[in-house]
Amino acid sequence: MQVYLQVMAFIAFAAGCFTLSYGIDLSFESHEITHFIYFLFPFITTFPELTVYVYGLFSGKAGAEVAIGTALGEPFIVMTVGLLAYKLFTKRPLKMDSGSRDSLLTFIFASVIFFISYYIFRYASVFLILLFVVYEYVAQKAFKREKHESLRKTPLIYTFAGLFLLSLTGKYVVDSTVYFAKLLSLPPSLISFLVIPLISSAPEIVAPFVFLKRKEQEQIASLIAELPLTMSVYPGLLMLVENISVPFPLALGIGISLSQAVLFILEEKTEKNITTFTSFIFLALFVITLRFLI
Template identity: 25%
Template sequence: MEYVSSRYRVGASFVGAVLSPILTSFPELVVFLVALLLYGNVSGEDVAVGTVIGEPFVVSTIIYPIIFVIAIIGFYLHYRSDMVLEVDRVLVAPFIVVVAFFPTVLLPAFMNSPQVRLVIAVFLLVIYLLYIYVMRVRQGLAIEDYEGLYMLRIIRTSRLREQLLLATQLAISVALLFVGSRVMVEGIIDLSRSLMLNVMGLSIIIVPTATVLPESITAAIWTLRGRDTMAIAALIGEKVLYSTVYPAIALIVTRWSLDIEALISVIVVEAVSSIMLYHVVKGRLTWDVAVIGLLGYIIYMLILMRGI
């Protein structure tokens, strides 16, 4: 992503908030498709919908606190100059998208109409396209101090061999994602039956906790380097993607039946995102965001475990 910003003069905020989430959300997409296509009954749909609803929830409750811990570590290791995340106000746009439009995913569950689901799906897709346009116009500055791709520092090879290596890596990665997704979906369904817990409720916390690793590690590396805008952009960009595009797809291909756990997760995401929006307007993110997110996670777990 830094290579794209530096080489093609693409602004850092656009890279972090739009391009990076599209790539790092691929594991969730595979889980969603496996759950829907291979386990197309009620349980499979619940896992698929739980994956979509759960991604913004996990990012808001678990990942933000981790990012603040990384900032502290970076400060004491002298990679950073402070422990507060300094962000560009251009990130106001993605936070507004999440706060304003993510709750619309609840409407079809209450109205139970295919026409309503289709209208909201189209609406969310249009919102995402407008979001891309706004972020492209206000993309920020490109990265100037980029050091180069790691592999090209180690291995000097021909362009054809480089493309073959990339293609091989991609094929192996997709195969492993498919196998791992099947195991995960089967495990969630079996676990829900053995513990007598809601399948969607488990999916909301289990699937995103595992599949959120790519964007989390990306954000952690950028936080450690002091690229706070790109770090938060990668996370909020992921939330935008799962507040618009993925719900739109799920609204079209599933019955979109939500449980109380889904409602609670949306409420928590809205609370954390609203507070972060307030801080982004000021240009600084502080620890209260992490504390509120963790409290929301605890409340969710208590509701989920109430049947045990």
Template identity: 25%
Template sequence: MIILSMIIGFFLVLIGGWFFTNVMEYISYKYRIGASFVGAVLSPILTSLPELVVFLVALLIYGGAPGEDVAVGTVIGEPFVVSTIIYPIIFIVAALGFYLRYRSDVVLEVDKVLMIPFIVVTALFPTVLLPALINSFPIRALIAALLLITYLLYIYVMRVRQGLAIEDYEGLYALKVVKASGFGEWLLLTVQLVLSVALLFLGSRAMVEGIIDLSGSLMLNVMGLSIVIVPTATVLPESITAIIWTLRERDTMAVASLIGEKVLYSTVYPAIALIVTRWSLSIEALVSVMVVEAVSSVMLYHVVKGRLTWDVAVIGLMGYVVYILTLIHCV
């Protein structure tokens, strides 16, 4: 039953994130919002909703040490999974696209404006460690406020530097299903949005419950397990988007959708954690933070040159192996 609960939660979160992203991309297309802003800001805000729901469900419904461990693992784990698994997959997709002649090469050519989110991540992601180190609430609140202000400034800068609007949007799924029914466009949009949020909530709750039960039955560290399992499921919406953009050789949007998500986990989520959790950390969490910093630093170096190469994927996979070995050692 534990594995079944996690599988059901996995697919509910995936479907919910897919529907939700479709709704938001439709709104973006309709109102002519620039591609760079969509990739690095709007898309990450939308696709991070599964992780946000898991975070809130773990804290507010389950609570206690297990719930907080899942919340911490979710926040720290998403950038870790992206850095160690998703980037290598993106390069594999690029190679496949080159073989199928969808792409002209296997190197990701990106706009140098992506230096902005990479600098934010490299400089601020270690703030996820602060809640465990600072006991003074006034200081925690001050740092949380500064992190939120930093994120707002980031949004403003990326909005100023936005690119051209998306042109080849595939259409709202609800409109395709009931296009002959006579329902209004906004009603269908609202129905799809509500459905997606409900799926995200139910799937997240099932996943949190399954992770806590599985860790107990296998005598594994809850936080260590959640760093790998939860983000692997909830990162799928933005990963699928990035894969499609990579095949189409829209490398800037592909990379922006992933690094923009990591910006959230360097600012907004640590800010929330500073206020509402005790945020104790395990050795697995510390290792995952170091891996994210290493990969992000290497990628920042390449973004300055406007080209991402295969060494990013190799370093990420090495970091994943180190983490798994650490998790096994701590059992």
């Protein structure tokens, strides 16, 4: 009976994610949104991760592991599963604007700083937060130059319904993750790294398909805009207040995400389809690694 209750927590959490995603997609349907995506989109679309992150911080050591796993798992899912889905199903050329390049470069620097701060100097994590502040400053300057219309009522209802549902279910998702980790004798961070981002990244993975009528640059932006936030602020804050451990699979996942970001930039310059192939390779590598470790 308890297992069913834990599963229901994830189902309710998923319902909140998809309700939020639908509201966001409706909101952006007829707006000039390119720089909005970089400036405000990450804060809205990462609300599922934020609820798990905040509840995790107040749920003891196991909860903190769930928080860090969720934060680090999001870039991995977006840069492998999300990117692969986009490339296979849209079949559109890869085009980025300056905002997307800034987003990827910020993510690359944040990933490198994370490794430095974790293994060498814990309080270097402050630089992760400062890096995101600089990124947001650049994004908001571009945002001010765009035209913005007032949002319609229906999208706002869906968006706030999703936010409300996620606020209620976040605590139960943390508890359920810890429960399944004990049941499977696995680190809570590994469960949250693999499971929660698959559910919570719905807004980012779905957005490019909703924006099919838009420019390729806007589709790419909607997929990767949150990477700087999830790789800088969330891990940075957690590392300041908690002594966290990063199991090898999570470190491998960060390395894969970092590699994909670099290849993403190279692909646009060379106009060769690199990341579709590497997504398959990296996912297979990750699965094989897990098979030997678990």
